[in-house]
Amino acid sequence: MASNETLGGSIADASSPDTALLEALVPGYRIISHFFMSYLKIDINGYLQILIGFALLVGCIKYLHPTAMENISDLIISTAEIRMEDEVFNYMMYWISRQSHMKRTSRFLASLKFKHDPWADSDESDFEDEDSDDESWDGSKSRNNTTTTTTTTFDDYWAKMMNRDKYKSINFTPSEGSHYFRYRGHLIKLRRTEEQNRPRNFGRNERLWLSCLGKNPEILRQLLLEAQKAYIERDGNRTLIYRAKRDYDRSFSWIRCMSRSPRPMSSVILNQAQKQEFVDDMREYLHPKTRRWYFDRGIPYRRGYLLHGPPGTGKTSLCFAAAGLLRLKLYLLNLKTNGLDEESMSSLFASLPRRCIVLLEDIDTAGITKTRGKTVTPGDNPAIPAPNTEISTEGDFDESSKDTITLSGLLNVIDGVAASEGRILVMTTNHPDKLDPALLRPGRVDMSISFGYMSDNDIKELFASMYRFIGNGPRQANGPVKEKVENDEDSTREQEKRDVSLDARISNLCVSFAQAIPTGELTAAEIQGYLLNHKDKPEAAVAGVAQWVEEMRKNRET
Numbered sequence: 001m002a003s004n005e006t007l008g009g010s011i012a013d014a015s016s017p018d019t020a021l022l023e024a025l026v027p028g029y030r031i032i033s034h035f036f037m038s039y040l041k042i043d044i045n046g047y048l049q050i051l052i053g054f055a056l057l058v059g060c061i062k063y064l065h066p067t068a069m070e071n072i073s074d075l076i077i078s079t080a081e082i083r084m085e086d087e088v089f090n091y092m093m094y095w096i097s098r099q100s101h102m103k104r105t106s107r108f109l110a111s112l113k114f115k116h117d118p119w120a121d122s123d124e125s126d127f128e129d130e131d132s133d134d135e136s137w138d139g140s141k142s143r144n145n146t147t148t149t150t151t152t153t154f155d156d157y158w159a160k161m162m163n164r165d166k167y168k169s170i171n172f173t174p175s176e177g178s179h180y181f182r183y184r185g186h187l188i189k190l191r192r193t194e195e196q197n198r199p200r201n202f203g204r205n206e207r208l209w210l211s212c213l214g215k216n217p218e219i220l221r222q223l224l225l226e227a228q229k230a231y232i233e234r235d236g237n238r239t240l241i242y243r244a245k246r247d248y249d250r251s252f253s254w255i256r257c258m259s260r261s262p263r264p265m266s267s268v269i270l271n272q273a274q275k276q277e278f279v280d281d282m283r284e285y286l287h288p289k290t291r292r293w294y295f296d297r298g299i300p301y302r303r304g305y306l307l308h309g310p311p312g313t314g315k316t317s318l319c320f321a322a323a324g325l326l327r328l329k330l331y332l333l334n335l336k337t338n339g340l341d342e343e344s345m346s347s348l349f350a351s352l353p354r355r356c357i358v359l360l361e362d363i364d365t366a367g368i369t370k371t372r373g374k375t376v377t378p379g380d381n382p383a384i385p386a387p388n389t390e391i392s393t394e395g396d397f398d399e400s401s402k403d404t405i406t407l408s409g410l411l412n413v414i415d416g417v418a419a420s421e422g423r424i425l426v427m428t429t430n431h432p433d434k435l436d437p438a439l440l441r442p443g444r445v446d447m448s449i450s451f452g453y454m455s456d457n458d459i460k461e462l463f464a465s466m467y468r469f470i471g472n473g474p475r476q477a478n479g480p481v482k483e484k485v486e487n488d489e490d491s492t493r494e495q496e497k498r499d500v501s502l503d504a505r506i507s508n509l510c511v512s513f514a515q516a517i518p519t520g521e522l523t524a525a526e527i528q529g530y531l532l533n534h535k536d537k538p539e540a541a542v543a544g545v546a547q548w549v550e551e552m553r554k555n556r557e558t
């Protein structure tokens with residue numbers, strides 16, 4: 001009977017104006033209230049005023065002092081903000097995409113892996129692709145999920161590659177919004193947001209927010225350090241290349257555009273003494289003692305190099321090889337980039353890491369020559385592979401390039417009072433005579449290296465470096481890389497014999513090849529171009545070289 005009374009009372013309460021209002025606001029409230037009353041003997045209507053009061057209080061605080069809520073949450077939550085333009089964003093995205101709990105998230109962004117996603121900038125996958133491409137082409141076992149196949153002809157190989165390319169790998173990352181996961185026993189919230197109303201051709205602009213409970217953000221720091229370690233370890237000793245990218249607010253920042261296997265210094269044909277001097281000078285400059293020496297004497301700690309010579313003689317190649325050798329990041333800047341002015345260039349230089357190489361290519365064509373103010377159309381350099389066009393958005397601007405760098409602007413940036421210290425600046429030009437002496441004075445250019453047409457020795461060296469790899473698979477500068485054949489001495493001896501005979505064969509051919517080419521007339525790029533037509537056939541290269549030289553001469557005359 002008592003329960004009936006209670007039930008009767010609860011039903012009566014449920015039909016009160018308050019309850020009716022709540023039912024309208026929270027559908028199902030009447031049933032919930034009924035449930036509490038019947039089974040738990042709790043009349044939640046009694047707490048109603050407290051609940052409504054609390055909700056109103058929170059609403060008022062939010063409305064009147066939007067920052068107050070932030071302050072309150074700051075007391076109990078630690079948050080790290082990560083911006084897309086910062087490399088930490090790449091660390092996090094790379095780390096996230098490798099976490100099994102993130103793979104299980106029910107809301108995710110599925111996108112094809114593009115090279116312009118720096119966290120998936122394909123270095124790794126490209127490299128794997130290259131390896132497996134080689135493998136299948138050699139006719140040896142090639143990986144396939146379930147089967148093992150052998151391909152020997154180009155058609156087989158190509159069909160397989162094209163089929164594989166159709167199925168580009170899909171990248172899964174947590175979608176916009178909040179995601180929760182546990183890291184080292186702590187609950188972490190990851191929020192991903194994207195800036196809306198952004199012009200399409202400027203790409204995305206995202207932010208990540210990492211939060212944990214408590215005022216101590218230590219666990220977030222640990223997570224970010226772990227992400228950084230994972231990202232950097234992935235690069236190994238590869239040469240990282242950055243380019244300046246213009247954002248839609250017209251500011252510029254460096255964006256990582258690719259990483260490449262380091263180019264061996266031995267593959268750059270240049271007078272040995274000059275090459276050694278260049279590398280030794282860089283090494284000495286980077287030594288901590290040198291740094292102290294500069295600081296003690298109040299001399300700005302900077303070093304500049306000018307590499308000059310005709311196109312295709314190895315200027316960029318040397319710079320790229322030096323970056324690989326010294327494991328420095330390479331920052332490429334084209335002074336003809338639309339919208340690049342002195343201010344943006346200063347901010348780019350200010351954001352350089354302490355130790356790096358900045359490469360300013362073709363400075364003579366950038367409006368900073370003795371005849372100032374001219375602009376020229378940009379050109380690419382084959383020594384460093386062109387980045388994915390989607391990264392380099394400089395071309396997306398159709399405004400004419402009004403903002404050019406003036407000579408005084410450039411001088412200010414490279415060694416003005418506010419100029420950055422610690423970096424190595426390498427400038428290249430085909431016309432050193434066109435440059436203003438102010439740019440060339442010591443302190444701005446500390447060493448000049450002249451590149452020229454190929455000498456007799458250079459030609460032999462280039463020929464040998466091109467055919468060092470034929471027949472026996474990859475060979476190092478000092479000899480072939482021998483396959484590891486355990487307990488098979490005969491096979492090793494055979495291999496050595498083959499190497500010796502290849503070396504002798506190439507040495508003889510080098511001489512004949514160099515004899516047919518006039519010294520000081522052709523560039524390394526031209527000779528390399530010819531040899532590329534005879535990749536595995538050094539004899540054929542030698543046989544056809546005289547005729548090729550004839551044709552080159554005729555072409556030059558016309």
Ligand SMILES: Nc1ncnc2c1ncn2[C@@H]1O[C@H](COP(=O)(O)OP(=O)(O)OP(=O)(O)O)[C@@H](O)[C@H]1O
Pocket residue numbers: 267268269270309310311312313314315316317318381382383384428429430451524525526528
């Ligand atoms: N000295 C060299 N040793 C080895 N390879 C060279 C050399 N010079 C040029 N090459 C080859 O020629 C191509 C172009 O070289 P690179 O871009 O370094 O020349 P560059 O002097 O910088 O040309 P540009 O003045 O047009 O920028 C590259 O593929 C490179 O491998």
